[in-house]
Amino acid sequence: MAGARQTHMGDSHLFIISGPSGAGKGTLVSELVRRVPDVWVSVSATTRAPRPGEKEGIDYFFLTPAEFDVRVRHGEFLEHAMVHGNRYGTLRAPVERRLGGGVDVILEIDPQGAEQVHKLIDRSKLIFVKAPSTDELERRIRSRGAESDDQVRTRLKTAERELRVEGMYDFVVLNDDIKRATDELVDYIRSFSAEKTPE
Numbered sequence: 001m002a003g004a005r006q007t008h009m010g011d012s013h014l015f016i017i018s019g020p021s022g023a024g025k026g027t028l029v030s031e032l033v034r035r036v037p038d039v040w041v042s043v044s045a046t047t048r049a050p051r052p053g054e055k056e057g058i059d060y061f062f063l064t065p066a067e068f069d070v071r072v073r074h075g076e077f078l079e080h081a082m083v084h085g086n087r088y089g090t091l092r093a094p095v096e097r098r099l100g101g102g103v104d105v106i107l108e109i110d111p112q113g114a115e116q117v118h119k120l121i122d123r124s125k126l127i128f129v130k131a132p133s134t135d136e137l138e139r140r141i142r143s144r145g146a147e148s149d150d151q152v153r154t155r156l157k158t159a160e161r162e163l164r165v166e167g168m169y170d171f172v173v174l175n176d177d178i179k180r181a182t183d184e185l186v187d188y189i190r191s192f193s194a195e196k197t198p199e
């Protein structure tokens with residue numbers, strides 16, 4: 001658990017998008033940003049190696065385990081967790097800056113991190129993205145071709161555990177069809193913008 005400091009949010013909302021690897025969170029978030037360009041998507045830090053085509057500061061901040069540790073010790077993470085043998089964390093300062101400035105923020109993080117942030121920030125909303133079935137999940141993870149057999153098995157094991165926590169989420173999106181799933185997510189997020197007090 002990272003530090004329990006109060007975060008000033010103004011009128012903005014923090015949407016935590018979580019769910020198993022392969023459920024299509026990444027694609028869904030890209031589509032969401034295309035449709036709702038005024039949300040800001042947090043860039044996480046990780047100790048995992050970049051995949052081909054991934055860019056520093058855009059996909060992730062790629063850190064060594066030692067660099068990650070220093071940031072943990074300095075309290076720079078809003079949350080951090082070990083996921084499939086690598087460390088991942090949400091940097092606190094950029095998120096707080098946006099929330100304080102009235103900008104809605106999206107976190108795309110694993111359920112352990114999601115729970116930490118949800119406890120820390122009252123007005124955060126937990127959104128769970130689900131693949132239609134475990135077979136489909138495995139097909140999607142394998143079709144990326146980025147993981148070895150062992151890594152695929154680890155990801156599927158984690159997914160099984162993650163599916164059991166679905167009940168704690170504020171909103172569940174079934175990602176069987178990207179267009180329909182995006183529509184649902186956009187409607188949900190927009191329903192909160194409507195709550196903002198006019199300037």
Ligand code: 5GP
Nearest residue numbers: 021044080081083088089090108109110113
């Ligand atoms: P990937 O290695 O496929 O990019 O991500 C693996 C998992 O780590 C995904 O479930 C993703 O949501 C999660 N993840 C990415 N960034 C963070 C983060 O900052 N914190 C936590 N707790 N999980 C993260």
